[in-house]
Amino acid sequence: MAGRALIMGLLVLGAVVAAGCESTQDKAAKLADSSAEAFTQKGLSVTKENPDVEVVKTWALQDENGTAVAVRLRNRSQRRLVEVPIAIDATDAAGKSLYRNDAPGLDASLVGVALIRPGEELTWVHDQVVAAEKPVKVEAKVGEQKQVLKTEEPRITLQQIEQAEDPAGVTVTGFVMNKSDVEQRDLVVYAAATKGGDVVALGKGQVQRVKPGKRARFNVFFIGDPTGATIDLAVPATVVG
Template sequence: MRARRIIMLTVGASAAVFGLTGCLGVETTPEKSARAEAKASKELEEQQQGLKIGKPNTSIKVETSAIVQDPNGVAAVVRIKNTGSVQAAVPIAITVDDAKGKKLYANDIPGLDPSLTSMAVIEAGQEVDWVNNQILVAGKAAKVAAVVGAATGKAPGALPKITISDVMHDKDEDGFYAQGTIANESDIPQKRLVVTCVARDGDRVIAAGRAVVEKLDPAKTLKKPTKFTVFFIGDPKRADLECVAPPTVLSGATK
């Protein structure tokens, strides 16, 4: 299967500054560092334990779910809708069965990348696709069931704006793919942005794929556009194509 793919201060001055920032509620650099380390440690622990859904999400609903399979593998597409406020780090559990109801796969395997077990962020009122194209099964996958859990992250009032443009799809010796331009319109550098592309013929999902942009700096700092390539499972040539890339670094959003 082809890999597709994800100063120095005196003691007195220091005390004065610390006391002032503490009174004003300003987070210091050591505090930011400690918070980032704690978050990374929690994410690593969750990866090692595997996904577990506790309380179901009360405002994010599964609209549809679909399976696409071809010689390159299996992709699950789960379309979710947020009827509440913006939410971050939203867990999504899936189970893939064959036509007889036999379980072939579940994304509760320890060590999976967070993007294969959750969505980074979903805006208020947004309806969007989540894709897992790293599904290894023996046999024919027939259906996928999905459950959305309670969000585990904190979302700011304003999210970084990520735009996708100039999307086209074609085929080469490796199969079907889509290419496009992705831009970070915010001031916040992004890491490990997941670009998902889903092809539909009417209401039917006929192809899906994803790609990971490891780093995306603010567009205003770049000299040339950033390109991405998504390889598909399935054939998208007769379909309407929708590509999205939710932001992954949310803090300090200005746009």
């Protein structure tokens, strides 16, 4: 269905890391980066949960395009939390694990969120879940953040958001605007579409690079059907210092 989307509750949050399609060279470069090594090279393991971050709710969706999991997070502290790991375990009705995001080499956006503002909420999306059937339950554990950001995070906004029809289904497009003086790389746009308070579609888009004062186009592809739903978007800053 072409036309402008009903976009409400727009969340422009300072948060995390990379996601989406990228070259093998780009992935190798990320894995070599020391800031992501703890989450990727060794595989994610959360042994101590973060008392500052509440898991509000979790969801799992599946359609012909794949399986996605979302975790609604709330920062209960008055601090900006940087590089917060999120471990998920998606299970079937009998409690058997169908998927965990603990494999070495996962993209950083699939194992955590880079920044959560004090008192705010963020819906983190993992859209590359490999599961033969739709998970019935998702358990999420949030680990200790790497650091606390004491300076103001870069300001990233979304512009000219539209909903359009694509051969793969409904998409949301627009521009990511970098209003900071720091170049942003591998920005992720998280999308959660809700009806009646429940999530009906989940998606992610990626922008490889946005220079200070510039903007770049993004496209979000969904798992589930966002038609007629309220779509919340979040674009996290990836370079915070």
